[in-house]
Amino acid sequence: xxxxxxxxxxxxxxxxxxxxxxxxxxxxxxxxxxxxxxxxxxxxxxxxxxxxxxxxxxxxxxxxxxxxxxxxxxxxxxxxxxxxxxxxxxxxxxxxxxxxxxxxxxxxxxxxxxxxxxxxxxxxxxxxxxxxxxxxxxxxxxxxxxxxxxxxxxxxxxxxxxxxxxxxxxxxxxxxxxxxxxxxxxxxxxxxxxxxxxxxxxxxxxxxxxxxxxxxxxxxxxxxxxxxxxxxxxxxxxxxxxxxxxxxxxxxxxxxxxxxxxxxxxxxxxxxxxxxxxxxxx
Amino acid sequence: xxxxxxxxxxxxxxxxxxxxxxxxxxxxxxxxxxxxxxxxxxxxxxxxxxxxxxxxxxxxxxxxxxxxxxxxxxxxxxxxxxxxxxxxxxxxxxxxxxxxxxxxxxxxxxxxxxxxxxxxxxxxxxxxxxxxxxxxxxxxxxxxxxxxxxxxxxxxxxxxxxxxxxxxxxxxxxxxxxxxxxxxxxxxxxxxxxxxxxxxxxxxxxxxxxxxxxxxxxxxxxxxxxxxxxxx
Ligand SMILES: [Zn+2]
Numbered sequence: 001x002x003x004x005x006x007x008x009x010x011x012x013x014x015x016x017x018x019x020x021x022x023x024x025x026x027x028x029x030x031x032x033x034x035x036x037x038x039x040x041x042x043x044x045x046x047x048x049x050x051x052x053x054x055x056x057x058x059x060x061x062x063x064x065x066x067x068x069x070x071x072x073x074x075x076x077x078x079x080x081x082x083x084x085x086x087x088x089x090x091x092x093x094x095x096x097x098x099x100x101x102x103x104x105x106x107x108x109x110x111x112x113x114x115x116x117x118x119x120x121x122x123x124x125x126x127x128x129x130x131x132x133x134x135x136x137x138x139x140x141x142x143x144x145x146x147x148x149x150x151x152x153x154x155x156x157x158x159x160x161x162x163x164x165x166x167x168x169x170x171x172x173x174x175x176x177x178x179x180x181x182x183x184x185x186x187x188x189x190x191x192x193x194x195x196x197x198x199x200x201x202x203x204x205x206x207x208x209x210x211x212x213x214x215x216x217x218x219x220x221x222x223x224x225x226x227x228x229x230x231x232x233x234x235x236x237x238x239x240x241x242x243x244x245x246x247x248x249x250x251x252x253x254x255x256x257x258x259x260x261x262x263x264x265x266x267x268x269x270x271x272x273x274x275x276x277x278x279x280x281x282x
Numbered sequence: 283x284x285x286x287x288x289x290x291x292x293x294x295x296x297x298x299x300x301x302x303x304x305x306x307x308x309x310x311x312x313x314x315x316x317x318x319x320x321x322x323x324x325x326x327x328x329x330x331x332x333x334x335x336x337x338x339x340x341x342x343x344x345x346x347x348x349x350x351x352x353x354x355x356x357x358x359x360x361x362x363x364x365x366x367x368x369x370x371x372x373x374x375x376x377x378x379x380x381x382x383x384x385x386x387x388x389x390x391x392x393x394x395x396x397x398x399x400x401x402x403x404x405x406x407x408x409x410x411x412x413x414x415x416x417x418x419x420x421x422x423x424x425x426x427x428x429x430x431x432x433x434x435x436x437x438x439x440x441x442x443x444x445x446x447x448x449x450x451x452x453x454x455x456x457x458x459x460x461x462x463x464x465x466x467x468x469x470x471x472x473x474x475x476x477x478x479x480x481x482x483x484x485x486x487x488x489x490x491x492x493x494x495x496x497x498x499x500x501x502x503x504x505x506x507x508x509x510x511x512x513x514x
Contacts, residue, residue, distance in 0.1 A: 098353035
């Protein structure tokens with residue numbers, strides 16, 4: 001089984017996680033830029049963070065046979081802090097880089113005017129740089145947040161077919177699907193979605209344009225949730241091709257819109273022994 | 283216009299076609315033969331642009347833009363060579379190389395290190411080598427010990443870099459001029475011996491490369507100083 005986790009914050013995880021993920025079948029990840037738990041106080045710390053997403057972290061992943069790509073953005077929460085917003089001026093030079101496969105994660109946290117501005121600005125940056133966008137939907141007041149997000153996407157230059165709406169659940173999946181965007185589901189130990197609910201959503205809404213991620217970070221989360229969902233789908237009677245579509249081909253198709261997905265690089269990577277698993281599957 | 287330096291002198295660590303060890307004209311020749319048509323056309327245009335508009339223009343010069351996208355245009359396996367050629371065509375000076383390195387991904391930083399022997403005659407860019415040696419990215423560490431590092435690193439930093447290779451598993455064949463610099467280096471021999479003792483005391487294996495380097499440190503002829511001799 002080959003697994004692509006389309007949203008995971010590996011910076012916050014250990015090498016034991018990388019090892020366990022590889023063991024579970026994870027061969028590729030996308031790490032979106034996000035909030036580190038401790039508020040940043042200047043754009044400079046964002047730059048160091050972005051550099052690590054394009055330097056140390058892909059190197060670390062390669063040691064464990066996992067292809068690492070990233071999405072770069074000012075996250076929704078810190079879009080409200082005037083100490084942080086000047087980082088927007090630095091984004092263009094990052095959005096040119098190899099292995100940056102999306103703008104993200106962007107979207108709404110508290111639905112403030114500052115978040116409106118940052119979201120609109122960064123959707124435009126995505127359009128300008130030929131990148132898709134990973135758009136997080138808010139945890140509080142979720143359906144209203146989803147509706148407002150869809151409106152802002154519609155008004156932007158970025159077509160919905162190049163947008164992944166993330167952290168969806170039973171209450172938001174229908175309207176998200178109607179918008180024409182890709183559908184992301186974060187499977188968490190307690191909150192967001194769990195494996196069984198995920199299976200039920202896929203039964204009801206199908207596998208088309210559906211992506212499942214662990215969104216694992218520094219909080220209570222589990223980087224093996226992608227594999228758990230794959231197992232739950234198989235146990236529920238879905239075929240291996242359905243599982244491969246949701247856990248591999250859909251994320252490859254979405255981030256492939258960037259033209260920058262490089263799944264062969266493990267064969268030349270660092271000290272890791274080359275493997276050809278990504279070409280043909282297991 | 284310029285700058286085709288003579289090829290780096292033959293070295294056991296030199297690999298044919300390696301971007302740090304191959305003169306730019308020859309590098310372009312071997313690379314062109316391996317690229318497909320769209321990539322070759324892209325490279326030709328990128329090099330022309332860089333040659334016609336070197337230096338800094340606006341927030342990001344067009345040749346810096348080409349550096350950023352080299353991997354996806356020409357393939358990851360050719361990106362180092364392509365980036366070295368673009369830097370060379372743009373006649374990047376130390377200030378430009380410094381900016382590209384600081385603003386670069388790990389891959390771009392590695393390319394800057396490979397470009398140093400072709401572009402910087404003196405030790406002005408040594409701080410970039412030192413920065414790379416502070417990382418734990420083995421590809422950067424290996425690139426830092428290319429021809430430029432071999433030429434300009436001082437004895438102390440060079441010895442620590444050799445030891446770091448043994449610690450992090452960088453094959454010592456990656457170290458340019460290893461035999462010449464190690465020859466008669468009794469201080470390096472002492473450090474290697476101490477490292478081997480530490481490993482042995484811990485019941486851990488001694489890296490095989492260590493004994494190879496240790497053998498290289500032997501002085502030209504037995505003169506009684508052995509590995510207890512003073513650093514010269
Ligand atoms: Zn996230």
